[in-house]
């Protein structure tokens with residue numbers, strides 16, 4: 001997995017040294033309000049992180065730990081993952097509460113969309129958000145994903161599914177390259 005970065009955030013591939021910090025993040029009820037079945041026990045988090053670590057070793061993508069580019073303090077995590085061998089790659093992200101509201105998730109989502117299509121040459125991406133999770137939906141829209149409507153989500157509920165195909169991303173890029181410079 002590549003190390004990535006945005007203006008404000010470093011994306012470092014997950015290591016076992018990150019587990020302790022992530023156990024605390026995954027146990028925060030506010031952060032986990034719209035994710036899966038809510039806060040996770042340490043055992044549940046470890047199982048999930050072990051799976052993601054293995055995913056990163058098998059493919060060239062998986063889970064990145066997000067750090068403040070200026071201080072290197074951990075901010076959260078983001079993922080490109082294939083839940084099942086035949087399912088499209090899924091984008092996801094979560095930030096610790098103190099990092100919310102600064103545009104950081106949008107930066108990270110845009111960086112992972114570019115990485116997925118420009119570097120990894122994936123044909124498409126998808127993402128799921130619980131219907132009430134307006135902030136997550138806003139981030140996905142700003143990263144160029146399209147609302148594909150409601151459908152059964154990965155945890156058994158009805159979620160909003162977002163998607164973006166590589167060809168449409170290339171079109172978005174060529175269109176934005178042609179926009180006059182607003183400055």
Ligand SMILES: CC(C)(COP(=O)(O)OP(=O)(O)OC[C@H]1O[C@@H](n2cnc3c(N)ncnc32)[C@H](O)[C@@H]1OP(=O)(O)O)[C@@H](O)C(=O)NCCC(=O)NCCS
Pocket residue numbers: 030031032034035092093094095096099100101102103104105106107128129130133134135136138139
């Ligand atoms: C979702 C999350 C990653 C957003 O992170 P963030 O860095 O605060 O997001 P950004 O600042 O890049 O953008 C958030 C956008 O959502 C909007 N937003 C935030 N809260 C909102 C709300 N309650 N209702 C509507 N829009 C909201 C913001 O206005 C912003 O849009 P704008 O730039 O057009 O104004 C963060 O809140 C989080 O980690 N939540 C918990 C984990 C989670 O739910 N992850 C997603 C799982 S699918």
